[in-house]
Amino acid sequence: MKLSLSNGIFSKLGIKENFAAIKQLGFENIEFNMKSIRKERDTDVYRVQKTLQDSGLNCLTLHSASFHVKDPIEVHRAVYYGKISLECAHALNAPLMTVHSNVAKKLPPNARERCLDELFNKEIKPFAKSLGIKLALENLSCTSTGFGKNVELLEEVLGVIDEGNMGITFDFCHALETKQVDNLLDKYGERVCNVHMADKAHKPFTEPKPELIAFLTRLHEYCYDGPITLELAHNTSMEEIGKCKMLFDRLLEEN
Ligand SMILES: [Zn+2]
Helix, strand or coil: CEEEEEHHHHCCCCHHHHHHHHHHCCCCEEEEEHHHCCCCCCCHHHHHHHHHHHHCCEEEEEECCCCCECCHHHHHHHHHHHHHHHHHHHHCCCCEEEECCCEECCCCHHHHHHHHHHHHHHHHHHHHHHHCCEEEEECCCCCCCECCCCHHHHHHHHHHHCCCCCEEEEEHHHHHHCCCHHHHHHHHHHHEEEEEECEHHHECCCCCCHHHHHHHHHHHHCCCCCEEEECCCCCCCHHHHHHHHHHHHHHHHHC
16 A cells, blocks of 8 residues: 555645645655646646656545536536546546546435436546546545435446446545445445545544554455555644654554
C-alpha cells in the first residue's frame, strides 16, 4: 500500500504553496483534489501540471470536482465538472479518478437513472476511456448532499453506470460515520482501488485504534496494494498531520 495525501487540505493556498506544504511534511504521493483550483479557469490545468512536475510529487489519484444534480437540467454542469477533472487527471498522469454518483440524494428515483445514464454512460465514461483513466466511485457520508452511502444505494448507481470495470474509492471516514465498514468491504473488497483515510469527521488517526487495524488487516487479506490517501479536515494542524504520517509509515511497513 502506498501512503498519499489529499491536497484538498491545503486548497486555500496557491498551488505552489500547496505542493510545498506537502513536500515539507515528507510525502511523496498525492491525491489531487479539484477543489484546489478554480474550475472556471480551464487553462489552470497547465499551470498545475508544470507546478507538479517541478515539485517532484507523484499524483496517484485525482478527486473529481463533484456536482450533485438536483434537477435533470443541471446535468450539463456535472458533465463539465467531470470532464475538466478528467483533463486535469490526464495532465497530471493520474491513472485513477475518484467520482461521486453526482446525483443529489433528493433527486426523485425516476430522474436518478436518467441523469446517471446521461452523465456517465454518454459523457464521462467514454471521455475517461479515451484518456485511459479508470473511474472509482466513492461511498458517501450521511451528511453529503450526494447519493450512495451504503451498499443498496451504491448498487443502484452501479446498476446504471457499471459495465464491470468501475472501481471503488473506499472512504473509511464515511463508512465509520454510516456504520457500513463491514457491509461495504464484504461487497466491494475486491474492487477497492483507492482508500480515503481518516477517522470520523475527517480527523487524523494518530494512534493505532482497533477499528483502523481491523480495516487494514482486511484490506491486506484482499491483497490491496493501492493508495492509502489521507483525507483530512482543513483545521488539522501540521503537527497532527505529521503524527498521522508517522503512524501510517509504520503501519504500512508492517502490512
Ligand atoms: Zn472521501
